[in-house]
Amino acid sequence: MTEENKYKNPDLPLEERVDDLLSKMTLEEKMSQMIYDAAAVERLDIKKYNWWNECLHGVARAGTATVFPQAIGMAASFSEELLHDVADTIADEARAKYNEAQKHNDRGIYKGLTFWTPNINIFRDPRWGRGQETYGEDPYLTGRLGVAFIEGLQGDHPKYLKAAACAKHFAVHSGPESERHHFDAVVNKKDLRETYLPAFRDAVKEADVEAVMGAYNRVNGEPACASEELMENILRGEWEFDGHYVSDCGAIEDIYVRHKVQDSPEAAAAMAVNKGCDLNCGRVYESMKIAVEEGLLDEETIDKSVKRLMKTRFKLGMFDAEAEVPFNKIPYQVNDSKENRELARETARQSIVMLKNKDSILPLAKNELDSIAVIGPNADSQPVLIGNYSGKASKYVTLVDGIHNAVNDNTRVYYAEGCDLRTTEPSYWGNQPDAGFAEAVTAAEKSDVVVICLGISPELEGEEGAVANSDGGGDKIDLKLPGMQEELLAAVAETGKPIIAVITNGSPVELNSVTEKAEAVLEAWYPGQEGGNAVADILFGDYNPSAKLPVTFVKSMDQLPDFRDYSMQNRTYRFMEEDPLYPFGFGLSYTDFEYSGLELSQTEFNSDFSGETKVKVKIKNTGDTAGKEVAQLYLRDLEASVPVAKYELRGVKALDLAAGEEKEVEFNLTPRDFALIDNDGQAVLETGKFKIFVGGSQPDQYSQILNDQKVLSAEIKVKGEDLKLEY
Template sequence: MDFKEASRRAAVLVEKMTAEEKISQLLYNSPAIERLGIKEHNWWNEALHGVARAGTATVFPQTIGMAASFDPDKLREAADVISTEARAKYNQSDKFGDHGIYKNLTFWSPNINIFRDPRWGRGQETYGEDPFLTAMMGCAFIGGIQGDGEFLKAAACAKHFAVHSGPEKERHFFDAVVSKQDLWETYLPAFEWAVTRANVRGIMGAYNRTNGQPCCAHTELMGEILFGKWNFEGYFVSDCGAIHDIFASHHYTDSHVESAAVSLKRGCDLNCGEIYTKLIDAYETDLITDEDLTRAATHLYAIRFMLGEFEEERPYSDIPFTTLDCPSHRALNLEMAKKTLVLLKNEDNFLPLSPEKVKTIAAVGPNVQSVRVLEGNYEGRASHYITVADGIRDVFTDSSVYVADGCKLSSGGKGTHADWFSVGSAAASNAEVTVLCVGLDSSIEGEEGAADSVKGYCDGGDRLVLTLPPVQRELVDKICDVTDNLVIVIMAGSPVDVGERARAHAKAIIQAWYPGAVGGRAIAELLAGRFSPSARMPITLPTEGTLPDFTDYSMDGRTYRFLTDAPEYPFGYGLGYTDFRYENLRTERTDEGARVTVTVTNTGGMAGEEPVQIYAKYADSRFRTPNCQLCGIKTVKLAPGESSDVIVDVDDYWLKTVDNEGNRVDPEGGVTLYAGGHQPDARSDELTGYACLRKKLEN
């Protein structure tokens, strides 16, 4: 059912409602209207990387990890599993008449904000720092959630529209000031693609203001762009409490009644919060009209019709509860987890280890036995968890595995934990190889109110520095003192600097993110060489001290596209256990943009996947342009010695650059396209040992 037909049917139903009933339906916890046969409907549900907060579900790697796969097709498979489990849960909840919170099919996911600053605690929920990668992954996720059937399998909701990425502590009163160029070049593309290409059916407005106006009552973002230029067909919901902030924190209106009225009239259909209870006062004082109420209610009921709620035979009603975290879903979860692990360093091919030859392994660190670190935030509850220690024991069956936490994430080494360091050191000093699992978890990076503050390190969910917490830095030093055969596994939702000594001393370093319920198994299989890692960094790890002020939303000096200093680990970078050669780059113009063809050969000794990356460089002196811009990706799997002509189609959208007024224009000096397994910058060339191919795109 398309939106037009659903809206027609919705309008017939909404016409039967009184003004008071319409108002009641604009609250996220919409009550039943028994005289019309309408059930209660709580719109709030979450599914960033699995159905969250509602019992057993497949817990996939956190979003930032899945972004590291650079594989939209695999992400769509994961999202399809998520929507299957969503239907399974809904079928049971509906059977028992439970339509409360976390029970329905309207999911406030994905988060397609740009991870512009690696200190942001909620960056783990995003697809990284790049607008193209975020757009591609976001569209893939939306496609998997919503499906291709006659009815929506579930309804996705892209958030937080549109300029939102910290600081968490200031989100309720902050004004994100951005130029037109940054708005259209960085912050809007993923939302534009979600609306115009993926037909996302929900948009959530952010807490903050953008250029002076609250994001849930924004004339330009909502009226001119979303409902105007993009012709959005879906519903708009406020973040939870955001309309309360319009008066209480932003002081944009003179009362909550006025806040409710201005939000509704500017296009916010649904209030997560209670301020829309004030709409009755707004209606009685002529601040809003019945037409305003009808429009919003019709948008909301169109989605419910598209989900098949009012059909005699409910769609997808045959999906059983037994699909939840079932063996086939766990198998896909393991595939996904393997594709998230970024190999940052592998000195002298130290990895992979041989399970037959390595007799003793120390598995050390505060995350080595942690379940919480597997999950990230907005998590479900898996039926099976495999920690890193579990995975190493399972894969290295002939090895003795010495396990020690060494310290806590952000405390330890003192008082009751005085012996923790020595236990970790003892394990490491008596093992042939030490696997040191350090990093963070959602207790110290995450959303405001959901993460702890650690003095001098993190505040309100955001980090203050890019290094490890002090106690972990001390643990790393002590482990470096007692072993040379060290593998560091960084488990975090953001890039973490383990320190100069550790980077130099460790034989191998792996960025593992929050790898999902079976992530420990994936890490162990990587260590044992059961697959060649193929993940790439979806966000830059800059060198310490080079970041702009966190509150500055200008893109100058941020992300790989506008950095001026060489980073520690660049966006798009990652190593494998096999090598790929690129040659014979060809480019041609097409009606839709450009077609890029490059020959890729596996020149190494094992089969492997390679995420082929295409970048554009724009020649234009009239305004600032990015250092380069990712514009195409395709994963190819090759056996040793095998070659393939990889074809990547680049949409014309990404062949244009953005001027100072926010217009997409053809660069005056044309476009040069680059192909390789990383971005075309000196630091990536240095780390990988080769440069990307390049070719000017002819008109």
Template sequence: MAAPTPAIIKLCRLLLLLVLVWGLFEQPKTCEAGKSFACNPKDAATKDLPFCRATLPVQDRVRDLLGRLTLQEKVKLLVNTALPVPRLGIKGYEWWSEALHGVSNVGPGTKFGGDFPGATSFPQVITTAASFNASLWEAIGRVVSDEARAMYNGGVAGLTYWSPNVNVLRDPRWGRAQETPGEDPTVVGRYAASYVRGLQGNDGNRLKVAACCKHFTAYDLDNWNGVDRFHFNARVSKQDMEDTFDVPFRMCVKEGKVASVMCSYNQVNGVPTCADPNLLKKTIRGAWRLDGYIVSDCDSVGVFYNRQHYTSTPEEAAADAIKAGLDLDCGPFLAVHSEEAVNKGLLKEVDVNNALVNTVTVQMRLGMFDGDRGSYARLGPKDVCSPPHQDLALEAAVQGIVLLKNHGPSLPLSTHRHRTLAVIGPNSDVTLTMIGNYAGVACGYTSPLQGLGSFASTIHRWGCADVACANNTLFGAAIDASREADATVLVMGLDQSIEAEFRDRAGLLLPGGQQDLISKVAAASKGPTLLVLMSGGPVDVSFANNDPRIGGIVWAGYPGQAGGAAIARVLFGITNPGGKLPMTWYQEEYLKNLAMTSMDMRSNPSKGYPGRTYRFYKGPVVYPFGHGLSYTKFILSIAAGTAPTVVGIPLDGRHRASQINTTATVDSDTVKAIRVTHAKCSRVSVSFDVDVRNVGNRDGSHTLLVLSTPPPQDWAPHKQLVAFEKVYVPARAQRRVRIKIHVCKSLSVVDRFGIRRIPMGQHNLHIGDLMHSVSLKPATSLGLGVIKS
């Protein structure tokens, strides 16, 4: 038989590639209802194999399974649409599911219909973050994982959810601001750990579902001014990486014990994150000890080969990604090119094995190789959209709403005095807008118009055809309605047409003619005019804040399926608002010298660069981070007997004071800063009590935000959040709150070289108008004292 020509060989390879890709995308996305993913106890050929024995250690089971797979079978398990291995009784599995704020059908791993027509849709993350309530965040995670497990049991969902998004909200224009817990790294990290614990459960090494913290790292630009996330090279200093971008991911891995981390599309300092061993192997798996798998953002490996041209061949790209520490590819790239990478000597089969150890171990911890056994097998359709779950969605929305302005006061409204409402605006009767992006099919919706209609008669006028508000043709009817009603509620803001994934904003003002409509309605309104804003990112509403005719301003974010009911409950005082802004609301002028591509967090006055977030920006704002009003008044006081605290920082015994200062200059009496790695950190914390007294006549919740101003260092933040606690206080009552601060973690700052240090001297802790000082000094083994060189 004659040897095939090169053209025939090329054609055969192309056909093989097409067959493989077709198989990847055509396989069933999840197990069929009632059937085991693997190790079916009715399958005599596999039920007694070692990898099917639930009594054996997981690592032994994984080792046995990998020893039975061929290289061809292994590479087909490196992608999100993993192919089945029929001879071993293993079905195909779709790894990609989403649960940002409820089980979503954005990923192909989840389908709605039949017994599961929808799932509870909680408020978008930025709204939930405004509650500053870590126990609420964990409770939402528990509900979402209940519903996810129920749907998995019904054969319509997976168990691996690529949520939450824990990127810090660096720039107010980012289209995905809505997905994040805000601009403060500590808040984002605590949200991450809390939500992950709720999702994954607390059953030892077993997982209820497997969560994923994304997108690692320095990812917060989608498409701005001609630069997109697929081509962006984020130039980040070691300082900003350590004290901003890495913080939430480190907390997610080390405190939340997350089962997965996702690397991002962008490059960081010239290297694609999904091909960077320093980020993946050295940091996530090495320094932070990830017990799980690392997955790419979808087609990230293909992106750094095809768009960033980081490697010369696709085999090199596959090899670089796997050797860097990537375990799973969202997309077909690794399944297509990894075998040839091994054949060419660019990759070893043991590298493929190492990746599969991490993914299969997670599947084992989920119970996917335990046949029909499982502690969550009881969950079913009755556990999805249940009344308690929907009640929690309403409660989360209420807790996340922020009262920005209350002139007069104009709020709350009264059912006796405000019997008719003019309800106006492009977001006044919306449903899908309320759930934001990465949402599924909600159990049901209560729009703002419906929610307000349960308290008063309504006159509904759109005012603008949509949030773009391109013309004023509907203004007249809206103005007339405001003249008739006892009060006017304008529901304005943004939606996914303005801010979304791959859609960054151009500015911070309300779109189109919205501002003009608001001002004209307020001028004509017979009663109080109230402005309700839906948005993920901040909006410059300085005009409304300064207009005395606009009595109240409320930010609802994207409040979820029960958003309309929550808005109405707050406006009519059924619930006292207690939310606080998790991000700064800047003036439009702030953007003048601020390219989204500039990653520096700190200001640069010589270049007019303003700095980012409340930690590094000192200029004028519309509303500051942590702003939020109440219908009652809280008075705070440091508990009696609490004196300024002096804390000795014990050293690890190997270092002297003269070796650990930041500038190599030691005073005779002080050391400027101690490296965290040189201190015995587990022994150092500060605790004190704060009394919160509600002197008003309404029950309410108050968020204690504890901000630290460190001793002067030109590289330290102006201030940084070191603790927060939510406390409920009935009217005319008092509650005492214990504040505990881990010194090394919370009072440390990062120097220009990316080294975390504890500044010696006085740290001023601000809690509202209160200040409590903590003085840090090096300690000797004989007791508190200053070490001298």
């Protein structure tokens, strides 16, 4: 190392090292680093690097890795601790795979350390095919889980990142998939800051996320990857984000081809870079040279982008000796390890929501069962374990596999597919879509109990272009169970045998007939490689279900506004006017919990108060089975000057309780938690009365009836004068 190569000195400050490297690069070399498959600059020892990698619920698209439950399933755990542990484990596997790839000089796509994860968009409409990638419909929960995942992925080393996370898709992005390349998401200032931005704010200001990805669509007329309001005013201005910004793949081309905001690739590239989009997933930035020649873009602006990109690579240890970076020592053997597979199983257990359990039919006494029928198109399906953006597990346990693994040798397991997920018409050769019904009914007739596995699969919902024969471009055009599943359920129900329905899906589907005909209903999502074992653990009582719905299950499409309407009116639990079928925050257990002794550290405070209001409550397991309870705190503004949500989640605590055990939990609320967003998008702490609710569900009467559990409440007052707060 020489004085001329200060950027190679790991003891120098990061800023100094990056500045030194940039000072040695030509304009062409700088521009070559702003495309996702960045070129090598051999003379400066800059290696070729592909920025594109994915790890939504496990290292994806790069061979074997542990496949955890899909993101929406992990969200159902309501557990920050669990998502942190999962992300930390994913980062270990990512480093292990990266270390070996480097040794073999494999620098291709999906082999790097910059992961375009997590997706923290709000799941505002159940038709959206990518809702499965999110943490649900609530801004608070999405923010908490997003922060936990980012911190787990990036690690806590004072100098190096274990991996680099990316919060996407910024912002106001949740369908329609078929229109995303030209769609303008029109949203008012209140909804923007009340619903669509909070999770991104938390990712930037609390988790210090390394990257942000812009969406395809426009937001109020501006392309999301070239938006003055989103990128300059809010992200880098208000929130002081100093990481790098990456376009969604093809989004820069959309600026001039589909949005038609510019009329050439060079103009689109200049517009995006000038607004702070540092990295192009695509090839439009190859036109930057023309943009510079035409005076649309200058080298100083390019320098800002390249500096941000290089800072990330320095933080990942890419310019330091192997021995300097502790994560380089992570061995390949941690990937797909026994311990990680067990974590996948535990995560799946914590993600499965019990929606119905009539007469406590579950758990099943497996030692008393002579026979069990496992029926349905998803019973032996590997795709329904996986979800989208996944790796490849070395072993998958389907639902029927898990049941086989769980029962004893004396229990007969009858399996019948019954029907597939799609077919409703006879085939060319004359095969009828209900040809498997007779076998399914026979299996049910010969069994003590039926487990029917219904739902949808990633083959029917997902990203635009990833779903074959999709009229919705990846979105669902309706919420009904597809194919002949309703008819199959009806035929099996005619046998009179008790039915347990296991639903696999990444988004809400209509479950009216399932709820009517089945004695018990489990929502399993896309549960990952160990999904079958996890479902069996719950069916047979080896695990007590604790998960809660992170998204509302409506009764039908009639309860939904127009898909293209980004107003939050009548959307999600916060603003819905009618009772749904199954509400956000709902989920049953094999035991009962009782809340008592709700206490507030203060019943009033001045608007200029800078401390916390402590909320304490006692929770007792009054049943005879150990269980985990997810306590939820909701806040309602009783005297708001503008329309606000019915109530909003402001705290979550998960705790394990033995039978008969009682514990006290504490929530801490800051004055910012009580603030509303006014019609101008300003956070304001208004004086007046508020109501705090704590329980195992939402505080509405319908949720309490479903949950068979009372929610406690107390009032608190804010005095003084209305006060504007930092967003």
